[in-house]
Amino acid sequence: MHADVWGGELWIDVLRSTLEYGLAPKSWTDYLYLSVGGTLSNAGISGQAFNHGPQISNVHELDVVTGKGEILTCSEEENSKLFHAVLGGLGQFGIITRARISLEPAPHRVRWIRVLYSSFSSFTRDQEYLISLYGNPPSQKFDYVEGFVIVDEGLINNWRSSFFSPRNPVKISSIGSNGGVLYCLEITKNYYQSTVDTIDQEVEYLLKKLNYIPSSVFTTDLPYVDFLDRVHKAELKLRSKGLWDVPHPWLNLFVPKSRIADFDKGVFKGILGNKTSGPILIYPMNRNKWDQRSSVVTPDEDVFYLVALLRSALDNGEETQTLEYLSNQNRQILRFCDDAGIKVKQYLPHYTTQQEWMDHFGDKWSQFYQKKMEFDPRRILATGQRIFMPSFLASSSPSSGSVAPW
Template identity: 30%
Template sequence: MRDSGLPGLNRRGFLAVGAAVAVVAFDPLGLGWITQAQADAGATGLAVPPLDGELVTDDAALTEAADDYGQITHDRPRAVLRPGSVRDIQKIIRFACANGLTVAMRGQGHSVFGQAQAKAGVVIDSRTLAQIHSVGTDRAVVDAGVQWTDLFQAAIAAGRTPPVATDYIGLSVGGTLSVGGVGGASSHHGLQVDNVLALEVVTGTGELVRCSRTQNRELFDVVLGGLGQYGVIVRATVKLIPAQTTARMYRLTYASLTDFTTAQRTALRDGRFSYLEGQVVPTDTGWAYVLEGVAYFTGQAPDDAAIQRGLPTPTATEIAEMPYFAWLDRITALVDQLRPLKFPNPWLNLFLPDAATDRYVADLLANLSPADVGGPILLYPVPRARLTRPLVPVPDGEVVYLLSILRVVAPPNPDTVTRLIGDNRTAYLNARAVGAKQYAIGAIPMLPTDWPVHYGAQYPRARRAKSTFDPHGVLTPGQGIFS
């Protein structure tokens, strides 16, 4: 068993720490969860099935499960499952179905709007199921609780790599596969969910199902990017490709938004960069636009002049080089420093249609104060044909742009957070009017009537899948899709 991901604690450590407050029964009419101490004092209820791990109700566990990176929503569960096996997840979901409870899987707690919380329900902590089972030439088999950091290191040691990394790789495999997983290499390989070969999923009825493009295809299609609504991912077989050893980075700064997006579109068409992103950066007089392109290589470095040929002339150019894994891991230390500070993060994440991007972004920036951002603004294109998962809606057209305003409110101010969440809602509605979709990892208040518009023609499929795979509606209530 690999380490759970908690400093100094593996699964055995979890069991020892939580033994005093482990749950043994459930009283649906009175006490709720009953600990061994309460049972010894005479409390009675429905016996919790025997577990390989533990179900706990101590304050520290419940407080952590009601917390996430966003620091906006704090819905406290009644219990936390630290599974010792996949069987534990099956048993607790079945117990939830029988007793009117809700269940959510929590990985590294990097959601920003309570998406992985379960108010008065059960949160499953995936960190106790975090084993890398195998790394081969074209695929790796991993538990859902494995962090991408660990998978990349194990794969690179074998000369292989997952095709796509999110900018921060300290996330769980199950977490990003439930939402999409976008990054600079999506320009070549799509989202992380587009690079999955097979899954093992526990459905909302507690059934363990193996699925792929050739086996139980409908479950496979709806779970990847399905926001946790149809099943809990417990194991994934992900694609691997040959890894290069070095990343050569090009930062091309433009004063004009249109020069910046023209450069990005040119680079996207010919695929000159292995990784293609971009940032909008505040200046004393407005905004600057930085194309971030990276060429991965082994041996001979790329020709810098050839890499930049045909692009609009930037106002500044920076070129640097570092080992491949160091590049992937470049912001981990920063995120790990920021997280304990508990700054609110009311993020805005949108997929924009290419044809509307320049106008929409220009209008948004004209009314956006750098003081209301506090973090990076990402803007970069992805070919729509690479995005294949039916329940990750994206706009029509050959190219879509990801716009991410990664707001940070420092120091914390509840009034500011409320205002910015309202701004996110307005920005979302304006974007939707030009054909955009939200990338559902941010802090955008969504009404029940928004989700049919979000999913469009796929909404009936989403409804059918919910009825089929989670008929009791127990899974991932924090998304609020099928309330």
């Protein structure tokens, strides 16, 4: 089952259209008011990625306008080099005008659960256990696994954590957190009208395997569409208060599983202190759900984590929330990873020099460069990323007599 979708279509509109047939895409981003071509040019990730892979792993075919002005259809079988280059290719090789997206029967409702941890090792152990169940029957696994870090009292009851009741707010001090940090596991179980009688039993069975703080289970139940569109609802609330259209110095990192505890100690319990100005997401993914032929770069481990620091620079008189402060803190986090030998990879990457881009792509740089020369030799696409600058290409071209970048 699939849908042919225009590249400029928003995912929310794709969802509305496919639901008319009782179907829905398998893999999502947390926010649906993004274009299909835009997310496929990066990867497209959310809590379903451990099971279905990112959005780029759920595409059968593309129509692409290359940098040479060619309009090509590509897939695994046809123009496969372009197909894999464009998926996660940051718009460097072509513009996606149509995508054939894989679909599945759309669930009717979602059981949405959050549980809290004071131990980071217990938190990550449970997350890694849950994503290891991806091959199990639907009744024996959750459908969505994410998590977030809570480093101050205000964050646990903020927009991202809004189903903790405002009349009964959760306080870190009442739970005995380790070093002032709590970790929240966010999981969902999809169900249909035909499985409504077994959903409670399935959830109870899965929760028994976990080691969260017993008194910290928070549960809600809602339609599938409402869950997928949850961030937009929060956005509307923030817009009404004038708190959305502010600078967002976000930092998204893929962190190897083997070093996630070091990242916790150095960043969550170290650099961030006890104050932040936005959600900090953390959840693991299975690398075997990512096609390594795509242009996306991930850590070279079977399991890696997304850590997303989604902070907002607010002009409320606090030094720790200014754009300059948060941007400097992001650089400090990257320096810490570099000094500690934690081989992170940026998701939605931003670099200012060619050497940084070459370091980012690592072993993939040679192929990335060659595909650029094949599909966009005049370098007219996505120039603002400064990956391929004319002066750099002139000095690194094999015909110039100097050493090529690979």
